[in-house]
Amino acid sequence: MTEQAATSPVVRRVDARHRYEILVDEQRAGLTAYRDREDRRVFFHTEVDEAYAGQGLASILVEQALADVRASGMRIVPVCPYVAKFLKRHEEFADITDPVTPEVLEWLDGQLKR
Template identity: 70%
Template sequence: MSQPSATPTVERVDTRHRYEILVDGKRVGLTAYRDRGEQRVFHHTEVDDAFTGQGLAAQLVHEALTDVRRSSKRIVPVCPYVAKYLIRHEEFNDITDPVTAEVLEWLNAELG
């Protein structure tokens, strides 16, 4: 298991519809989203196997959700990891919308 030698950083990469977490400038994880009006629909989160167990996914999702709040958008947690994170972090309840059949249909069309 790799140990990060630098403080991980999170960047929003709008052109790729995702937030990335970087260690020593290398992308080691991401959480992907699509924007639907005022909603940011999170649909996938992953961290490279070599970096699991270090809390990077939690840091990534926390910073992504904090950015959503700053952007005055709302969270829709289609991604199971984001949904699980939100259960433990109620501070985002006020900006979280439920996953509906309509959202899932829209997301499937967006992702092709």
């Protein structure tokens, strides 16, 4: 009996749900959520399901999401701690990253109704 190799993870943007999802074998394994404010994509939450932990999926997800932001001509605001940590290790996105400000946090709270 031979085992079938797992397919490479696929990242897709789901605009209707304001997030990017990472799929493994067509199953959603994680997501990074955002809201758009003018020309800025404000990332506020990233998660990977426990069943997929330890496989580096969060890094793949965030890297591809940020590359998509760059390709769309937008800027990044890293409210999400994981995205902020990723950006410290990946300076290639520094030119399109804006700081998290109290104004952005207040706006995000209004968007999320919290």
